[in-house]
Amino acid sequence: xxxxxxxxxxxxxxxxxxxxxxxxxxxxxxxxFVGGWLLxxxxxxxxxxxxxxxxxxxxxxxxxxxxxVYRLITRRLA
Numbered sequence: 001x002x003x004x005x006x007x008x009x010x011x012x013x014x015x016x017x018x019x020x021x022x023x024x025x026x027x028x029x030x031x032x033f034v035g036g037w038l039l040x041x042x043x044x045x046x047x048x049x050x051x052x053x054x055x056x057x058x059x060x061x062x063x064x065x066x067x068x069v070y071r072l073i074t075r076r077l078a
Contacts, residue, residue, distance in 0.1 A: 001051055002028035005059030013067050031063025
């Protein structure tokens with residue numbers, strides 16, 4: 001699921017980000033945690049451990065948030 005979420009996030013936010021398939025998978029995996037955390041903050045209960053369209057969407061949103069933060073940080077450092 002990390003690969004799917006990471007690939008969808010890169011598709012939604014194309015750009016010259018460093019890293020290959022492993023970084024994409026890691027972004028998707030961490031994005032799943034970030035997305036689940038964000039939904040929990042908003043009062044939604046998640047379906048932890050289940051692969052569904054909703055969990056892929058949640059992981060993708062989390063991965064997009066990570067990409068935005070990463071790009072903001074690297075833009076300020078450059």
